[in-house]
Amino acid sequence: MRLSRHRRLLLATALTAVAAMTLSGTPALAEPPAPAPPRTSVQPGHEENLGQTMPDKILSQDQSQGVDAAGNPQVYWVTAGNDETTAMFQATDVRTGRIVFAERLPRGVNSWANTFSPAEGAVYFATTEGFFYTWTPGDQSVTAIPFPYPGEGIWRLAAAPDGIIYGGTYPGGRLFAYDPATARFTDHGQIIPGETYGRALAIDDDHVYFGTQPRAKLARFDRATGEVLQMPLPAKYANEEAVYDMTLAGGYLLARVQKVNDLLVFDTATAQLVHVVPAIDGRAISGLDPTGPYVYYRRVSQGIVQLNLETFEETPLGWRPNAIPGTWAWIDMRSPDFPGLSLSMTFYNGRVYVYNLQTKRNRYISEAGLQGAPTPLQALGVDRAGTVYSGGFLTPPGISAYNPDTKAFRLLNGGGQVEGFGQFGDDLVYGRYPGGTLYRYDPARAWSMGTNPGEPVTIGQEQDRPQALVQVGDRVVVGSVPISGRLGGALSVWKPDTGEITVRRDIVANQSVVSLAARGDLVVGGTSINGGFGIDPVASQAELFVYDVTTGTVRGSRVVVPGAQSINGLRFDDEGVLWGIADGTLFAAEVDPATGTIDVLRAENLFGLARTMYGQDRALAFRDGMIYATYGGRLWSVNPVTWKARVLAGSGAEHLVAGVDGSLYYTRGFTLYRWVFDPVAAPPACTETITGGHRGPLQVSRGVTCVIGGQVSGPVTVRPGAGLVLDGARVDGPVTATGASHLSTFDTEVRGPLSVSASTGPVRVDSSTVRGPVTLTANRGGEVTVTATTVGGPLACTANTTAPGNAGVANTVSGPRTGQCAAL
Template identity: 30%
Template sequence: MINHSRYGAPEFMGYPLKETFLLNCAVGIEDGQNMLYTLQTGRPPVFNVFDIDACRVVRSFPLSEDTHTCWTHKIDAEGNVYFATQATGRLYRYSPISKEVESLGYVLGESALYHICFDEERNVYVGTFPNAKIVKYDVKEKRFYDLGTVIEGEKYAMSMVYYKGFLYVGGNSASTSFYKVNVKSGEKERLKNPSISGVFDETQVRCYYMMTLVEHYLFAHTKLFDGTYVMLVYDLEQGRWLDFVLDKAFGHHVSPKLDGKVYLILEKRVKSFDLATCEIEETGMDYANYIMGGNWVRMKDQEKYPGNTYVTVNYDLGKPVLLNLQKKEVTVLENADFTDQPIEIRAMGTDPDGHIIFGGYMGTHGAVFDVATGDYRIFPIGQIEGMGTCGDKVYFGIYTQAQVHEFDPKLPIDTGNNPRFLRKIGEKQDRPFKVIEAEGKVVISSVPTYGELGGALTIFDPVGDTWAVYRNIVPNHSVISLAYRDGKIYASTCIWGGLGIDPIERDAKIFVFDLAKSQKVAEVTPKFPDFQDHLMHIGDISFGPDGLLWAVSKGFVFAMDPETLEIMKYRNINGYDWTVEGIRLVPICIRWGHDGLMYINANDTMAVFDIHSLDYKIIGGRATHFEIGKDGNLYYTDYSRLYRIDVSNTNEPVPGGKQI
């Protein structure tokens, strides 16, 4: 019973993951100095003004915690730096005169803003998600204008440029579009997607990822149907795509013009593109990363950096990078003094010894936490969506492209080897969420890529090194959570697929997959006598000590007979207000305490639940993820923060609380 346990007040334990993660930048002149402007991803994110020659941050501005990421910075004709955020779609402006950052407001109903551009009057235009709108900020009137959804049936106005009174806008979906929009009248025209004979046709363009305007050319870093990225060029004067493809393009942008050429990353090398002849030439520089904004500068130290140097940022390293043409050298500013920022925790799990593992959102590292010593081991990894153990190994599901990595926590951390990449799941999968062991095999649930419906169940045999991927076991559903018993894999689903597409279904499912037969043998839509609303997402499922299969949907908890899939018990403890627009992919978690009680982050709030009496108690604050440590205590995260709740078996009442 719950009143046999005492729960201490949540104790703040710090930030499990901190790093400098830079996705984009702008470079300009401020008070005669070469300055780089960039927003560090984090909770909160921090806007930095960085003196390139002095290699130091001169000003930093923590922003609101309801934002965390920025893909676009642009400098207007007066030197003001505009940048737009995600999580909450806010537009900000930094003034080089006042030296202050101003929030210009957020766009109602839009959770992400993409690709800033300006017209001749310095008005600002941004694209949005999830309604594929264009929004204008009028700098004289100091207000936003909603120009409406530009790409009907899509979620993203992903990238765009402004040219002579028109916006050229690209989307992001399974069959995306390219539009020309008159900013005065709002009239729009659908233009042809690019096609290259023998390479791809216009139906096979998936995403206009980033765009750069140079003279009358639009350079579009574009994702194709097979997941590859290319750089394509559109002639804005002639209104046509040029008949060639810049293959193996790292992106994201090309440089501004310098002596009639732009520079870009192709095949992990810096190359030039002649704007007059369209010829490509080598520069003699290797660079296995991206041009993520930036500009040409003349460094003060002309002996070390003669002539013109291109300055951008490297997101793998979290540092500014200088590309000097005369010396043919790439220099990473290793001494750049950005302060590492807390990274939002995207995933939590445990290794076979009970150490807690954290994965970060939009980060490049994970951490293993020893609850006994308080020590962290940091290891290199991408964005972990989910993790689980099989034998003595930990398996990570990584976004993007549904990568699977293997980690041996008993061995030293070794970049590229431990953790090590195994393979991509394929089958248009993107986010692997749940990992469990079943008869010595690794079983993984996943969500498809952008603009796609239909998740997958993947089974990997580490001994035989064989993989089997079963997509669309429940058509148009993503596979969210997994449990195993007696030769059968139990799985929950949700109605959403990858971002950028509306769901077709309305009710999440539970299905059963026979491991020996390699096929689905049962499927059910959970229904409840006094509950008529749709359960659109079923999070964690787990077998309880009573033998029932327990599941959670937001704050709604229920149990099923694993043989018949009949609903045996249920209780609403913290709300279940699903809407089609309220996309959720990350599962609510279920964990079992040593005391036989269920612990859940019900609707993202830390709670304990008695599966016999159906009593519950809220015992903590907002909990985006949690685990039970090997010390029996609860560890949960509120975005980037880690908290601990001490759990002790006692008959004493909870101070200030109510026994239930």
């Protein structure tokens, strides 16, 4: 986007929105500015629904296994939903593979809490939004249980041997108990001070073992007395993220610590650590083998491994299911191929694996019968060739690639949860959660995970979400958010050709780096005051900073919008002006390449206020002299001359990118959309331009008069054959045009009626306010549009050769709408 000197002057002299943002050292413009060529309107366009980008996914973050009244083994899933579809409870019969029950839940989207109570023969499950349910095999529907702790989500459930159900919550980190016999809840409070997630539970007759996140801590709760015993982990685990999974077996508590994935073995009689199994692969550890002192878990390199709890020796079984264990159970398959009890394992995408230790036979039950939901989209990118990529929440299935030429989607399997996309030459680069990994993909070659893209580069230093990626020469600069429970994101410089990476954490103390823009060797970054989930921010205001990639130094930083919690959508225009969004405020700034000084030219709250933790749903794009943005679930256009904004599309629009084909691409839920610009005639050349004030009436008798950002103190009359453009103007009186060659108003206020008749060229009334009636009569030059305009009286249209339209954007009319404009 090019910004003329005239528009730069408008930016530099219009600092009225934020008093604290005064300029320091802004260079003066000595010569008179040349007027900008006019825009007759926002180019009209329309929205296209391109469709669901990925197939429905089966994702049950937690599962449980149990039996029905006849003893048939079953698996219980709560498959995730999205903003438009709730989660779904489903039950699989393991022997037959059939789905024996399925019901869409009345409320709730995601579930990490699912347990079967053998004492009652019932399943209990809950959502992270705080909705609690139960179902007994044979019931015709699930039963909702009112949850008495508003503001708390339920993140883990476990059943005690006597049938009491215990749960862990976020953000309170509390332990609660539910007694099915009395339908009463008991709040046991925050078990470990300062820990916000109750992430892992294991229960016996006497105790509840409670593991936390965002710091890996462990406590034992006495069920009879309520006493809490803290069980310190060795010092080497002080910086680990969570005690994530726990199992009681053979007099031991087995607790997996994430992210190191060591399995800690505690003696339950003494509550002392007695053994450490290094670096298993999550998640779950089985209960005790009924035939001996064994438990089972997974190692990627070995498959399923047996651990002897008497000797702590490990033995690979030779069974290598391509799955991460979610739950384990010992079940009777009633089959000669599976004599006695077999080991049943679930996987979060709806699969079940069964293995018999005697016969070494195994069975696989696919997810084919389960119902999923579309994947919510959370990142959008584009490569140099124009392919548009979308990444979804907690995927597989992968990354979606949309080809605008063929209008076809292609699924790139195994892409994972993408936090941000970028470009490196003709290649696509992206950052993935969890683990803070970076990938490079060559779109000219076939997608093959592990080859193209190749092995990832890990940022490290507790970074989890690489959200912003921008190319600077042979490097990609990456901004990231840390793991849960940590403050301090990072700015990383990655060389994709060599894999080398340099990480600088806390480039702005205790803040994450969530947006980047590059110009030359300078990178400007925007921060969020938030760290990972589960920790409160200590900073109060997001900052812009300037980083010199060549020297590896921070050249300067400042708060650009006081009180803003996140700065996003950073983009340099063609003249080097930096644009961005700080919460609901659009700002423009200049960055001095010699000193790194940031001078704010103008900042105005155009979009209201809709905060998210990292603001990745906010973006900016430039096209034909206009600014486009997504913010607060809407697609906006902004006139950089008048700083007026209007909504093009709403209802959840997010994640904007400019396509190579000239369209704007954005998402809504799980669907990709495109804003297509309709062709329009080129604006006329101005023979006279008014940029300041004009006293008294204005008569336009020949040529084209353009009033750009100026004010006419009187009526305006356009004679036959003459043209008028009002761009960001104000007219203190009526506007009357008869036989005009062209007439357009854009972001203009007319303090009186507007009447246009017998025009021989286009008539466009766009994003304006007319404080009186609008009359359009017998115009015969083609296009006639009234778009996003407020009319303080009737809107009457008759005998126009082409019926007036509104380019898909409604008007506000206080009087009757008649004739050809009855529907506008």
